[in-house]
Amino acid sequence: MAKIHGKGVAVKPAFPDATPRKKGVPSNGDKGLLLYIHVPFCQSRCHYCNFHSQAFNQVTFAWYHKLLLQEIELWGKRLKKPVLKTIYFGGGTPSMIPLQQLSMIMKALEKSFDFSAGMEVTLEANPDSAQDVSYFRALLSMGFNRLSLGMQSLNDIDLHAMGRPHSAAMALASYDAARRAGFGNISLDLIWGLPNQKVKTWLDQVAAVTDMRPEHISSYNLTLEPNTVMGKLYGDQSEESEFKLPPEQEQGRMFIYGAEYMESMGYMHYEISNFARMGFTSTHNSGYWNGSDYLGLGPSAVSTIGRRRFNNPRYMDEYDAYVRGGLVGQDHENLTDDDLLKETVMLSLRTSKGLDLKDFKRRAGFDLMHRKKQLITALHREKLVRISHGFLRLTKNGMLVSNVIIRRLAFDTD
Ligand code: SF4
Numbered sequence: 001m002a003k004i005h006g007k008g009v010a011v012k013p014a015f016p017d018a019t020p021r022k023k024g025v026p027s028n029g030d031k032g033l034l035l036y037i038h039v040p041f042c043q044s045r046c047h048y049c050n051f052h053s054q055a056f057n058q059v060t061f062a063w064y065h066k067l068l069l070q071e072i073e074l075w076g077k078r079l080k081k082p083v084l085k086t087i088y089f090g091g092g093t094p095s096m097i098p099l100q101q102l103s104m105i106m107k108a109l110e111k112s113f114d115f116s117a118g119m120e121v122t123l124e125a126n127p128d129s130a131q132d133v134s135y136f137r138a139l140l141s142m143g144f145n146r147l148s149l150g151m152q153s154l155n156d157i158d159l160h161a162m163g164r165p166h167s168a169a170m171a172l173a174s175y176d177a178a179r180r181a182g183f184g185n186i187s188l189d190l191i192w193g194l195p196n197q198k199v200k201t202w203l204d205q206v207a208a209v210t211d212m213r214p215e216h217i218s219s220y221n222l223t224l225e226p227n228t229v230m231g232k233l234y235g236d237q238s239e240e241s242e243f244k245l246p247p248e249q250e251q252g253r254m255f256i257y258g259a260e261y262m263e264s265m266g267y268m269h270y271e272i273s274n275f276a277r278m279g280f281t282s283t284h285n286s287g288y289w290n291g292s293d294y295l296g297l298g299p300s301a302v303s304t305i306g307r308r309r310f311n312n313p314r315y316m317d318e319y320d321a322y323v324r325g326g327l328v329g330q331d332h333e334n335l336t337d338d339d340l341l342k343e344t345v346m347l348s349l350r351t352s353k354g355l356d357l358k359d360f361k362r363r364a365g366f367d368l369m370h371r372k373k374q375l376i377t378a379l380h381r382e383k384l385v386r387i388s389h390g391f392l393r394l395t396k397n398g399m400l401v402s403n404v405i406i407r408r409l410a411f412d413t414d
Contacts, residue, residue, distance in 0.1 A: 032085025032116050033305075034287040037105070038298030038312075039091035040064070043128055047163035047229035048191075048222060052300040052314055053092040063316060064299070065101050067323045069108045071297050074327050076112020079305075083114040085292070086284040087121045093150075095125035099138050106142045115143075120283040122146040122187075127166040127174040136181030146185040146282075147178055148218070154205050158194050163229060175212065185280060187216035192258065193251045194222055195234065195244065202254045203261060210265040215280035217262060220273050221255065256396050270352045272399045289347045291340075307335045345410040350402065354386075354393030368392070368409070375408055 041056040041064075054060065076082075087109065089097075097105070109115075121144045130136070130149075139147075151171040153159050159167060166174075178186055188209055192202050209217060222245070224231045233243045246254070259269050267275035271289060274282065288294065296303045300314040311331040313319045322330060335343075341364050348355040361367050369376060369392075376392070379385040384398035384405060394402055 032083045032119075032292075033079075033113075034284055034292055034294035035084050035087045035109070035113065036284075036294060036296040036301055037068070037087070037089045037094075038296060038301040039089060039094040039097060039124075040299050041091065041096050042093045043096070043126070043165045045163065045229075046165075047161070047233075048225065048231070050225040050228055051092065056093075056096050060316065061097075061101075063320070065097075065104070067320055068105065068298055071323050071327070072105070072108045072112050074323070075295060075297065078327065079295070081112060081114055083116050084109075084119055085116055086119060086287060088284040089123045090148075091124055093126045093129055094123050095130040095135075099135070102139075103142055120146055122148055122282070122284060124148045124150065125174070125178075126150045127171040130174050131170065131177060133177045133181045136178045136183060140182055145183075146187070147183050148187040148189065148216075149175060149178070151175070151188045151209075152191050153194070154208055155201070158191075158197070161195055161230075162191065175214075185216070186214045187218055187282065188212070188214045190217060190219045191222050192219060192254050193246060195246075197246055197254070199250060199253045199257060203257055206258045206261050210262060210267065213277075215277050216282060217267060217275045218273055219258060219262075219275065221251065252397075252400050255400055259396055268352070269396075272350050272394075272402055286351075289351050291344060291347065304335070307340070309333050309335055342410045346406050349392070349394055349406050349409070352393065354391040356390065357387075357392055358390050372409055379405060 038052070040053045041061060042053040043056065045053070045055075094102075123139060123144050123146075125147055127149065136147075149171070150164075151174075152162060152164055154168045154171070156168050175186065175188070190205065190209060206219075222230070224235055224245075226232075226235065234241075234245055236243075237245060245251075259275070262275045263269055266277055268278070268281070269275050270281050271285070274285065276282070293305045294303060295305065296310075296312060299312060299316060299319040301312045303310040303312075309332060313322050313330070322328065341360070344360065344363070345355060345368075355368075357367075357369060369387075376385065376387075379398065380387065382397075383395055384401065386393050386395055394405065398405055
């Protein structure tokens with residue numbers, strides 16, 4: 001999921017207003033707001049994770065819940081009950097929210113926002129806190145129609161190495177229970193590039209997962225964050241280190257063969273890490289990549305409305321002051337034309353659709369193909385990008401080095 005976290009630093013009050021985006025800069029173009037709710041609680045800390053979350057306890061959760069309900073009401077009033085296109089509960093572990101409190105959140109949302117017909121409503125769930133058919137039935141009755149299940153691996157050794165608080169059997173049981181309850185849109189998260197993983201063992205997992213026929217698969221490369229258990233253990237990949245990840249070339253093969261296998265099984269590779277069966281791309285995440293406006297609620301959540309980007313305070317006491325103060329004290333920035341254009345390049349090149357060159361020229365006032373001619377010619381020669389029907393796209397090999405290509409295209413001044 002597209003989670004953007006930032007430590008909130010209280011500055012001056014700043015609220016979105018009805019100011020439209022200036023003509024000529026990226027805009028969402030379609031109606032409705034994406035709503036993200038951050039749930040900062042987990043059973044324990046996974047060894048690779050640096051998302052904002054803390055161990056669940058009743059007292060802190062009750063505090064959070066009360067503030068979240070207030071924040072929902074305040075934003076609903078501030079934005080005059082806007083239409084929502086999607087709701088996404090992410091975290092953290094949203095499936096740790098007790099059903100009664102979750103129902104209260106959904107009711108508060110319904111009161112303060114306008115739900116669009118057929119709105120996508122997603123809950124991220126972890127197998128350790130979502131096992132029963134009755135639990136999933138309750139979610140459906142509240143209006144959830146999409147589930148993102150944190151399976152991560154079907155191998156218990158991998159799960160143990162990642163510090164996940166569930167086994168493969170629990171993940172399968174959770175998936176099965178959700179299906180039996182009637183969920184018809186389930187996304188499974190997987191992580192590749194793990195210690196001791198081989199191309200073959202990864203492909204065996206991909207085959208097992210595609211055989212389960214989830215509607216959507218998010219397949220992420222392990223990222224080593226410096227302040228995590230795995231980051232500290234595997235951060236040094238020099239010759240001398242005894243803790244090794246699969247070599248770069250092997251990881252490259254995992255990405256390409258895994259993606260090709262999923263495509264052969266009917267999954268469209270629509271974003272670097274995301275695959276979907278026909279009709280099941282994620283509306284919420286696609287909205288981020290298309291530059292739609294989004295409102296983030298809860299500690300550390302980020303919003304972008306028009307040209308303004310807001311960062312909610314990260315810690316509970318700051319979040320408390322911010323909500324009780326009527327949404328005052330939120331860290332924010334005003335996005336410039338240049339910021340928005342860079343984000344367009346950055347986000348659209350992550351998708352299989354790619355960057356619309358004509359549209360970019362209209363907004364930017366210059367032709368990217370002309371300005372970056374040498375670079376794009378070299379990337380094309382190396383088969384890292386393709387240009388067709390007016391779109392610039394990354395090839396699968398290009399996706400492997402997407403960060404470098406995007407930086408050169410969007411940020412370097414050559
Ligand atoms: S469950 Fe998710 S958010 Fe929580 S610690 Fe693990 S990876 Fe992080």
